[in-house]
Amino acid sequence: MMEFMEGSHAVAHSVKHCRPEVIAAYPITPQTHIVEALAEMVANCQLDAEYITVESEFSALSACLGASAAGSRVYSATTSQGLALMFEVCFNCAGMRMPVVMSIVNRAMGAPLSIWNDQQDSISLRDSGWLQFYAEDNQEAADLHYLAYKVAEDRNVLLPAFVCFDGFILSHTYEPVDMLTQEQADSYLPRYTPVQRLDSADPISFGLFASPDYYMEFRYQIDQAVKGAAKKIASAGREFGEMFGRDYSDLVESYRLDDADCAIVAMGSICGTVKDAIDEMRKDGKKVGLLRLRSFRPFPEKEVRSALAGVNRVAVLDKNVSLGTKGAVALEVRDALYGQQVPVLDYIIALGGRDVRKKDIRAVVDMAGQGKGDLFYGLRQELVS
Amino acid sequence: MTGESCGLFEYGHRACGGCAAAMAARTILDAAGKDTIVVSATGCMEVFSTPYPETAWKVPWIHSLFENNSAVASGIVASLKKQGRKEKVIALGGDGATFDIGILCLSGAFERGHDFVYICYDNEAYMNTGIQRSGATPYDASTTTSPAGKCSTGNRRPKKDLPMILAAHGAPYVATASIAYLPDLKKKVEKALATEGPCYLQVHAPCCTGWGFEGEKTMAIGKLAIETGLWVNYEMEEGKVTRVKKVVRKPVEAYLKEQRRFRHLFKPTRNEPEIAKIQAVADRNAERFGIDIKLKK
Amino acid sequence: MALGLGCTAKPGKAKENKTGSWRTFRPEFLHEKCTKCGLCSQVCPEGCIAEDGEGQPVPDYDYCKGCGLCAEECPSQAIEMKKEEK
Numbered sequence: 001m002m003e004f005m006e007g008s009h010a011v012a013h014s015v016k017h018c019r020p021e022v023i024a025a026y027p028i029t030p031q032t033h034i035v036e037a038l039a040e041m042v043a044n045c046q047l048d049a050e051y052i053t054v055e056s057e058f059s060a061l062s063a064c065l066g067a068s069a070a071g072s073r074v075y076s077a078t079t080s081q082g083l084a085l086m087f088e089v090c091f092n093c094a095g096m097r098m099p100v101v102m103s104i105v106n107r108a109m110g111a112p113l114s115i116w117n118d119q120q121d122s123i124s125l126r127d128s129g130w131l132q133f134y135a136e137d138n139q140e141a142a143d144l145h146y147l148a149y150k151v152a153e154d155r156n157v158l159l160p161a162f163v164c165f166d167g168f169i170l171s172h173t174y175e176p177v178d179m180l181t182q183e184q185a186d187s188y189l190p191r192y193t194p195v196q197r198l199d200s201a202d203p204i205s206f207g208l209f210a211s212p213d214y215y216m217e218f219r220y221q222i223d224q225a226v227k228g229a230a231k232k233i234a235s236a237g238r239e240f241g242e243m244f245g246r247d248y249s250d251l252v253e254s255y256r257l258d259d260a261d262c263a264i265v266a267m268g269s270i271c272g273t274v275k276d277a278i279d280e281m282r283k284d285g286k287k288v289g290l291l292r293l294r295s296f297r298p299f300p301e302k303e304v305r306s307a308l309a310g311v312n313r314v315a316v317l318d319k320n321v322s323l324g325t326k327g328a329v330a331l332e333v334r335d336a337l338y339g340q341q342v343p344v345l346d347y348i349i350a351l352g353g354r355d356v357r358k359k360d361i362r363a364v365v366d367m368a369g370q371g372k373g374d375l376f377y378g379l380r381q382e383l384v385s
Numbered sequence: 386m387t388g389e390s391c392g393l394f395e396y397g398h399r400a401c402g403g404c405a406a407a408m409a410a411r412t413i414l415d416a417a418g419k420d421t422i423v424v425s426a427t428g429c430m431e432v433f434s435t436p437y438p439e440t441a442w443k444v445p446w447i448h449s450l451f452e453n454n455s456a457v458a459s460g461i462v463a464s465l466k467k468q469g470r471k472e473k474v475i476a477l478g479g480d481g482a483t484f485d486i487g488i489l490c491l492s493g494a495f496e497r498g499h500d501f502v503y504i505c506y507d508n509e510a511y512m513n514t515g516i517q518r519s520g521a522t523p524y525d526a527s528t529t530t531s532p533a534g535k536c537s538t539g540n541r542r543p544k545k546d547l548p549m550i551l552a553a554h555g556a557p558y559v560a561t562a563s564i565a566y567l568p569d570l571k572k573k574v575e576k577a578l579a580t581e582g583p584c585y586l587q588v589h590a591p592c593c594t595g596w597g598f599e600g601e602k603t604m605a606i607g608k609l610a611i612e613t614g615l616w617v618n619y620e621m622e623e624g625k626v627t628r629v630k631k632v633v634r635k636p637v638e639a640y641l642k643e644q645r646r647f648r649h650l651f652k653p654t655r656n657e658p659e660i661a662k663i664q665a666v667a668d669r670n671a672e673r674f675g676i677d678i679k680l681k682k
Numbered sequence: 683m684a685l686g687l688g689c690t691a692k693p694g695k696a697k698e699n700k701t702g703s704w705r706t707f708r709p710e711f712l713h714e715k716c717t718k719c720g721l722c723s724q725v726c727p728e729g730c731i732a733e734d735g736e737g738q739p740v741p742d743y744d745y746c747k748g749c750g751l752c753a754e755e756c757p758s759q760a761i762e763m764k765k766e767e768k
Contacts, residue, residue, distance in 0.1 A: 021467045022460060050463035055493030059456035062449060062490065066424065066460025069447050072467055074460070092449050097688035158687065196690060198445040198461065200420045200472050205440035207448035208689050214437050218689055391729035396742070397696035400727060402704065402749030407727035438691040439699055567724055601750030601763075604725060 002178050007138040007170040008033030010177040011077075011103055011163075014142040016047045017185035018101070018149050020075035021192075022067035024052040024060045028082040029115045030167040031105040035077055057082035061089040061100070068098040069206050071197035073149065076100065079167060080107035080121045087125070093160040094129025094222060096207055099152035099192075100160040101145065102130075106268065106319075107167040108352040116353020117167040119268060123296070123320040123328045129222045131161035131229055132297040134267040136253075138175040140294075141165035143240065146180070146189050147248050150236040153192055157229045159222070166269040168353070180244065188243055230298045251300035253292040254307050256282065260289030262365055263308050265333050266317040267293045270349075270356055274317070277361035288365050293329065304336040314344040315368040321348045326374060345373025354378065393419060398441040399433040403600020405564040405590035405607065406430045406479070406506045410441075412567050413475065413504060416574035419444055421473045422465075424458045426482035427451035429513040430506060445472070452486040454478050455494035455503060462499040473578050474501040480521035481511040483587075484545050495554040495583045502577040502584045505547070508592035516595040520545040523615065524666060525659055526646045528595075533649035538659050543666060551585040552621050558582075559621040563589040565607030566630075569618065576620075589616045597645020609640040614667035617674045631678045634671060637664045701728065705748030707763040713738050715760035722752035722761060 005013075012034045023042075025035040041047035050067075054060045057078050064074040078086065083104060093100050104122045108114040122132055133148060135141035141163065148161040165171065180188070196204060210218055234249045241247025255275050257263060264274050271292045281288045291307050293300060308314055314337070318327020325331065330346030337344060345368050350356045360378060367373060393414035400407040406429055414421070425431040425448045434441040435448065449457045458476040465472055476494075478487060483505035491503060510528045511517040518531040522540045527533040531540040552559045558580040562570040570588060577584035591606040593599060598606055610616035611630060615637060618630035638660055641647035650656045650663075671677050686692075711722075718737035723729075730745040731752060741752075753761035 022463045024460060024463075050467045052459055052463055052497065054456065054459070055496070056489060058453065059459070059490050059493050062453035062456030063460030063463065065449055065453075066447070066457035067464035068460070069457075070422070070461045070464035070468075072464040074464075088450055089453065095688065096449070196687060198422050198447060198472075200422070200445055203419070203443060203445040204686075204690050204692050205435055205442050205446040205448075206688065206690050208435040208437040208440060208686075208691055209432060209448075210437045210689055214685070214689075217685055221685060394729060395693060395696045396728045396730045396745040397699040397701060398728075399699070399701070402727070402747035403751050404727045404749075408725065411727070411729050434696075435691075437689055438686060439696040440691045440693055441696040443693045599750070601754040603727075603749075603751055604755050 001181065002176050004174055005138070005177050006033060006172060006174050007141055007165065008172065009037050010138045010142040010179065011145065012037035013179055014145040015075055016041055017180055017182055018145060018189055019073065019191070020049050021072035022050045022052065022064065022074045023076065024054050024063035024074070025076050026054050026057045026060045026078070026082060028057065028079055030107060030171045031077045031079045031082070031103070033171065034103060034105070057085040058089060061086040061093065064100045065089060065093050065096065065098050068100055069096070069198050071194040073192035074100050075102070077103035077105065079105040080109055083121045083125065084109065090125050090128040090130060095218070097158040098160055099158055101148045101152055102160065102162055103145070104162045104164040105167045105171045106164050114352040117169050118351045118353070119164065119319040122162050122164045126297060126328060129159060129226060130297060131159055131226065131295070133161065133163050133295055134293065135163065135165040135170065136269060136271045136292060138170055138173065139177050139246070141170055142177055142179065143246055143248065146185060147233070147236055147240060149189055151229055151232045154232045155195055157225055157232050158195065159225050159229060164268065169269045184244065188240065226298050230300070233295060248294070250303065251293070251295035251298070252303045252307060253294060255290040255292065257289030257291060257307055259287055261287040261312045262368055263289050263291055263311040263314050264317060264361070264365070265291045265293065265314060265329060267296060267329065268319065270317055270319065273356055273358060274361050277358040280358060281362060281365065286365065299332055301336045304333055308337060308342065311342060313368050314342055315364050315373065316344060316346050317349050317364065318346055319350050321351070343371065347373060347375065347377040349377045393443040395441045395443060397439065399436065401594050401600060403593045403603045405592060405603050406508065408564045408567065409506045409570070409588050409590055410434070412570050413574050414444060416571040417473060417475060417578060420471065421475055422461055424454045424461065424474065424476045426454040426478035426487060428479035428482055430477065430479065432513055451482055453490050454482065455487060455490040458501045459494045459497065459499045462501050476501060476503045478505055479512065480505060480507040480509060481519045484520035484547050492554065495551055495556055498582055500581055500583070502586060504574070504586045504588060506588050506590040508590045508595060510595050512592050512595045525650060525663060527649055528646065538656065539649065548585060548587055548621065552624050556583050556585055557623055558584040561587045561589070561618050563607045563611060563616060563618055564591070565604050565611060566618065573620065597648070598643055602643065606643060609635070609643065613637045613640040614671045614676060615640055617670050617676055619674055626674065629674045629676055631676050633678050633680060634667070637667050700744045701747050702744045705746060705766050707748045707750060708743070708766045709741060709746065709748065709750070709753050710762045710764050711739055711741065712760045712762065715758050717758050719757065721755055721757065725751050725755050727751065
């Protein structure tokens, strides 16, 4: 049913439909509207969940880990500094194979303090073993939560997952969203059945320490599970499409790439602007296309390689920067294209909420045409010279 | 012989000979029984009991991180409640995990009122990493990060009063115990588990390796701590001290001189002013808790 | 051997680590002096002192680390620590 909703509320309703049994969250801008909405649902008996109002994000994810180990479907949401505070627990959740699903309302990392959007927060957790999905719009942000649970809880995956969507740009924006009903959600996402749990009827120990004789094999298994999740994303995404008409089987989305000379690669809400800019450039005869990564973990290496096979140059829009080198997406795209001649140029863009307009996308494409890249786009020169 | 003498904490664990933490673990599980989920913080007890794939725990057990056992326990309690399950939850941590790095999670869990028991085995320093001082290290104890030296008499600060901090959270039952009195420890674990809401138990666990005494003396050292008034066994119910172990007090040096961590107070020469300061700690404890048994003249 | 998912393990394998090899002193139980009070069994950090049918303590030398706590605490001096001969 189509509803006109704020992004955060659309996500909260999706989460409710996923029937989390334990929710633990700590307020942080711009995530608050989600957890407030969920608290209200619990308070009004619309959602039968234990809601733990923890004293920090660190405890939020730790409580989720405990509840997940005890056998419950769990949920949390955070952003930026909150996610950074969870850093240690993030690695733990993945290592202990807890299928926690967490919304990341993407926001910049301090210092300087900024409540505005970029994707530095979740990108910085790229090595942690969490699946990472990035939504372009509120519809996708809402839908990806169902997909995330379905994939994360799969017996061959058993990994935690971030559903990332841009702070304010999506979270606080009203858009029409086609919401599933509870019945539809239930038919897609069955109740959670843990593979193993803390249970006195069958006591097992979770989280032993591994000597050098075992450690690498455990890490290898997590790596295999992250890579292998692609298969489950494909099947769960296809099933979603068959049931509700929106197919998420591909880890990437190609937009007007078929005959493109220049490919833009990006993630998240910026892709809406990019698509509009591409439409304009196409009218001007410029063959530009977009490759949008919906999944950053697993990284769609094969898909990137095949989607970009025919282009002359690649312009990556990175809403993050690995300080001292480049943006994370560019580095990985370049790696995926290793051995091919196509230049991959990186543009660090829109950090800390700097607005991106269609003309900025056109400018990036022009710069890429001149072979000019690997830079911070749109710097106010008067401040840095 | 392959008896079940070990109970729910299996032998084969790698604790030092004479380890008080191992005694505590055995006793706690003995009191709690099999329908108990244990959440361990990183630390000696966690490490000596769970090198993969050998776990000593015959109850459901989980270790996540150093500082989050209370938060993990919160999640487990919530999950059990949602599932309608009846297992009890015990969070276990050393003093480093409890007094220092995990106090945020501990405070949060107690404030929220989850029904679980937190048990700190207090060996008064970071033993797992090699005897560094913690917020539980007593005044003047020499540790590897508060070493006695030419211009140091060891740890400069008195022990943090954590039981009172937790009682101030409104915990219905807070108690201290010692491995020197195992039946008392067992009774307190049972009582804490039977009390609804977050309960705290702090167990004095003398560490032969960290404190510098022979493993066979673990119980004896624990007894001396109580007999000198440097450790007080008491119970608090709803914020009020309801029971205290009374003793005929010995001078503190009876306890101090048995341990390498206080050796600098006696060698090369006796440091009377410092010994007097520690005696004053014991005297204050005695007055505060009324532990002195008055001998009839 | 498949790894336990997420570094989990079932109980039962700790026993394979026979800590008795750590021992340099061995507790000898003098049954004639024993009052069967059970304290040795209680204080043993390994939990490796069982009782026989008559209530006499029976140590499991596969696991006894020889810490001497039982001998130290025995109220009847019914346990003697003897140097291990290997």
